[in-house]
Amino acid sequence: MAFDDGSRPRTDSLADVLERVLDKGIVIAGDIQVNLLDIELLTIKLRLVVASVDKAKEIGIDWWEGDPALSRGAQGLAEENNQLRARVERMEAALARLEAPRDA
Amino acid sequence: MPDGLLWAYGVVRDGRAVGIHGVEGMQVAPVAVGPLAILAGRLPLSAGELQRRLEDPEHVAALARAHHAVLDAALRGGDVIPLRMGTVYESREAIRAVVAAEAARFERLLARLHGQTEWGVKGYLVPFAPPPAASGTEYLQRRLASRAHDDASADTAATLHDRLAAAASEAVLSPPRLRERAAPMVLNGAYLVRRGDGDAFAALVGRLARGETALELELTGPWPPYHFV
Numbered sequence: 001m002a003f004d005d006g007s008r009p010r011t012d013s014l015a016d017v018l019e020r021v022l023d024k025g026i027v028i029a030g031d032i033q034v035n036l037l038d039i040e041l042l043t044i045k046l047r048l049v050v051a052s053v054d055k056a057k058e059i060g061i062d063w064w065e066g067d068p069a070l071s072r073g074a075q076g077l078a079e080e081n082n083q084l085r086a087r088v089e090r091m092e093a094a095l096a097r098l099e100a101p102r103d104a
Numbered sequence: 105m106p107d108g109l110l111w112a113y114g115v116v117r118d119g120r121a122v123g124i125h126g127v128e129g130m131q132v133a134p135v136a137v138g139p140l141a142i143l144a145g146r147l148p149l150s151a152g153e154l155q156r157r158l159e160d161p162e163h164v165a166a167l168a169r170a171h172h173a174v175l176d177a178a179l180r181g182g183d184v185i186p187l188r189m190g191t192v193y194e195s196r197e198a199i200r201a202v203v204a205a206e207a208a209r210f211e212r213l214l215a216r217l218h219g220q221t222e223w224g225v226k227g228y229l230v231p232f233a234p235p236p237a238a239s240g241t242e243y244l245q246r247r248l249a250s251r252a253h254d255d256a257s258a259d260t261a262a263t264l265h266d267r268l269a270a271a272a273s274e275a276v277l278s279p280p281r282l283r284e285r286a287a288p289m290v291l292n293g294a295y296l297v298r299r300g301d302g303d304a305f306a307a308l309v310g311r312l313a314r315g316e317t318a319l320e321l322e323l324t325g326p327w328p329p330y331h332f333v
Contacts, residue, residue: 009223009306009323014165016224016324019281021168024330025114025186026213028202032109032151032192034158045161081251088244095241 109147109154110193113174114328115185115203115210116141124177127170135196137203140210143178144199147192158190175328179221185213186328213333220273220296221326223305227261227291227319229254257318261291264312264319271308272297276331290319294331302326 022036111127119134119141126132126145134141147154157163171189178184193199203210232250237243269275272295280289297305306323313321 009325013324014169015281016327017172018165018168019278020186020327020330021171021189022164024333025188026333027188028112028191028206030112030191031194031198032154034151034155034190034192036158036164036190081248084244084248084251088241088248091244092241095239 109149109151110135110144110196110199111147111171112187112191112193112199113143113145113171114178114187115214116143116178116181117183117214120178120181122174122177122181124174126174127167132174135199135203137200137207140203140207140214142187142199142203143174143184144193144196145174151192154192172328179326179328183214183218183220184328185210185217185333186330217296217329217332219299220329220332221299221302222329222331223272223295223297223302223309223323223325224327225264225268225291225293225295225309226289226322226324227264228285228287228289228322229257230318230320231287253318258290260316260318264291264316264321265293267312268293268295268305268308271295271301271305274332278331287320291321294327296329296332297326299326 111130113126113132116134117139119136119139121134122132122143124132128148130145130148132143132145135144149157157167168189175184175186193202232253234246234249237246265275265277274296276294278292278294280292295305302325306325309321309323
């Protein structure tokens with residue numbers, strides 16, 4: 001359990017505010033064309049801003065990049081698991097061969 | 105350009121004031137046409153100065169917070185449609201023209217969102233922390249176990265989202281984005297919930313969190329319905 005019932009839900013996290021304000025909300029035509037930074041550049045720069053806002057936290061920013069935990073496909077995972085299993089088996093076999101003379 | 109630039113925040117009905125200052129500390133007032141109004145405030149900046157502000161991350165952060173603060177204040181008084189940050193006009197007349205032109209769209213949105221607020225739920229992987237490996241084999245076995253742990257957590261995130269969506273009027277799942285924790289984010293959901301059901305939704309998140317060991321849940325809200333416009 002990791003959810004703290006005692007604390008009130010916050011709406012003051014800069015990450016949460018930026019995620020909504022910069023990317024959500026209805027788009028209607030304005031008179032002035034303003035350009036936000038190239039999103040990748042903004043991401044890098046915002047990392048510094050977020051970091052300066054709360055230095056105590058370790059910061060990660062995955063803006064628009066997705067997260068490996070989600071973007072890894074199930075098929076890729078299964079394949080990687082199989083490869084790792086095979087490696088474990090090979091290493092176990094190798095260890096058994098190394099240990100065999102000592103036991104004998 | 106009698107008004108100077110005007111920063112637009114959101115759309116409300118019945119043109120109520122929000123009692124809070126907006127970006128650059130400027131006052132905010134409804135610019136109404138009939139029953140609909142856009143909350144707007146003067147911007148003590150030229151278009152060029154605004155653009156330079158938007159190229160500076162610290163200013164972007166300050167503008168974002170101020171934009172949100174006005175929408176948050178508006179939400180306390182009733183329904184509000186958030187506008188994307190950086191919607192700027194040259195005159196009140198131009199804003200009135202937009203309200204008139206978009207009236208049907210605004211009415212549809214306000215009807216759909218009436219009495220609803222947004223809640224955010226983020227899920228972070230609890231780090232997999234086995235005891236130190238005594239051998240290379242154990243190390244690899246633990247890496248496999250760790251990967252299995254991560255896979256199970258991704259399944260858990262999907263299940264949690266379904267449970268939360270079932271308790272909401274509408275739900276949106278977004279890719280993980282900005283995070284303020286080191287742990288990987290595997291759930292980034294937004295849920296539209298009736299105002300009277302906010303406590304029940306928060307309690308549901310609390311119950312799900314207590315039953316969950318693979319993920320840490322973080323609840324935020326109530327938000328203006330940013331994800332649902």
